[in-house]
Amino acid sequence: MNEKMLSLPFVRVSEMPVGASADLWATSETGNWSADNRAGASYAVALLDYMRERGAPNMLGSVVRAMIDKGHYGGVEVGFLHAVATAAIQVA
DSSP, X not given: OOHHHHTXXXXXXXXXXSSEEEETTOOOOOSOHHHHHHHXXXXXXXXXXXXXXXXXXXXXXXXXXXXXXXXXXXXXXXXXXXXXXXXXXXXX
């Protein structure tokens, strides 16, 4: 894990007896759909910037896998994926 990845607003680190573990989708909802969408979109922008800076497109898969593992799909996730999809079609 690098410091830049750990600074992403949706990543949390938990100390474990042997090393540390990063939760790549540590988000919470406010109950306000619009606010949650905006939060998710801001997380997407942060991740896309990170991936560009680091040449690390594999991080998207890791974050989506963490999202799936949480078993929840709400406003934050919708905003995140919408922003990633919007960025993808703007480049194409």
